[in-house]
Amino acid sequence: MTIESTNWTPDAFRHRFVVANGVRLHVAEAGNTGPLVLLLHGFPECWASWIPVMGRLVDAGFRVAAPDMRGYGTSEKPRGVGAYRWDALTGDIHGLVDALGERQVHLVGHDWGAIVAWMTVMDDASRYSHLTICNVPHPAHFTRMALDPTQLRRSWYIAWFQLPRVPERTLQRDDHALLRRVLKADRIPGTLDPALLELQIEAATQPGALTAMLNYYRAMVRQGPRAVTRRLRRITVPTIVCWGQRDRALGVDYAAPPTAWVPDCEVRRFPDASHWVQVDRPDAVARAIRDLHERDRVGARERQATDP
Template sequence: MATDGPWTHDQILVNGVRLHYVEAGEKDAPLVVLLHGFPEFWYSWRAQIPALADAGFRVVAPDMRGYNESEKPHGVSSYRSEELVGDVAGLVRELGEEQAHVVGHDWGGIVAWQTAIRHPEIVDRLAVLNAPHPGAYRRELQRNTDQLRRSWYALFFQLPWLPERLLGARNCAVLADLPDSATNPEAFTETDVRRYREAASQPGALRSALNYYRAAFRENLRTELRALVGGERPDQSVRAPTLLLWGEQDPALCVELTEELAKWVPDVRVERLPDASHWVQNDAPDRVNEALVEFLR
């Protein structure tokens, strides 16, 4: 997909999967990896890539596996957290670096959390946008009926074929509603929506994206069963300095997910944007860019 801008396109083979990515900035500058969410692709960072490059970073924004121009491996097991984290770790190493600043939004944020948990040696600094720490998400599902209600779609996505059929109808027409779900009327232009629809309409893309949810559901179920039998849960601590940016007008994620995080993330700073939606980097690009540049420096 051709999208003009101050970046270059390339491909790389990591963790057995071919990933497409865009890059900006000097090759010898500190590396920042930007991980997009659902149902997006690298283009969701269009306002952040030039800002971070201008601030002196080497910026790489991949299409995560299954999305847009990246390879779309078959089967739910191909989208387990182990594989997604392996993609990030492999990408950093194949780019010739030992560490990187990792930034993620939505599903990219979930993968960013897991990368910092499982590969602390890879993540120098961590920034997450509207994606909960796994411990906080589990806590709120147990005690917060509002968050349980908001998470209904994740259960719906467990169904076979039907979610793909509904989301993919009329060339992913559901994505035409993106501007209505943002709080900033300028967050998504008609061109932006068209590009998201084109990316999601590629063969296998929706199934791959939904398999993220299916793999996570199965993994979490196994974790809960093991904890029930053995009484232990995996360590979910994050050593890297962490910035959590949160648009408070998020219909899917409650603000309580940003609270009481020190148990897992001792060095965390939380910045809430009261007027931003789930699409926080699109609703408030200048504020997000300022926060990221300040934190990553």
């Protein structure tokens, strides 16, 4: 399997709605054979942020599926901050695996999608064969991050997002100028397709979407750190963390998860990528996903060779 450049566009994907955990989710899919890779986007994006990676994976022999997460794009937008608690978010992913008719999937996440991916695999690892994380620390780091003055300055926006209505109005102002600036921030020149940017703006401007998207942050703060520490479980599935070192929101010191919590983990750092590593370096992220499966095949061949 090779990872080459790709010219995949949104029209190349199959689109449908499924009900997962009682919520109607839009899902984009491609590929007909091979292992299924389920990709979860972050804030303030949508399923389409994965197009450059998804195309490469399909060309390399995988099947792919990427939802608009609860509250995003054309997926259902439950009202109220409580609808975005940890149990609701992880329940969506378990339900989505069921709705896709799979026993196990390779779970991939970026930003908020990566937080949900960590939490989901800790909740029930039996449904997930592999895990790939893009630019989000392991939840075991969250308490230390909350006491780190440098990281607190980087994460100032989380406090601002707690305000009612003000962030929504600010993000909408002047044809969503601030939202556009966030989506363009720190990108490597030439990596963000203007059509992809407009797709993400369109997704974020669906009725109720901005409030739903911000409710992820509001629910996280309201639940408090104990809600995270109670959910910490050892992850033993093969894991790769991909980290763009130009991330201005999250310090690279938090890239590697604690070995005690994730013993089978490799961290790949990319000095030429920003927080949006899956768009800046889709080749590298797709290769990391492929390499986890290749490692399985090599291990299986070695075990066969040593069997009496």
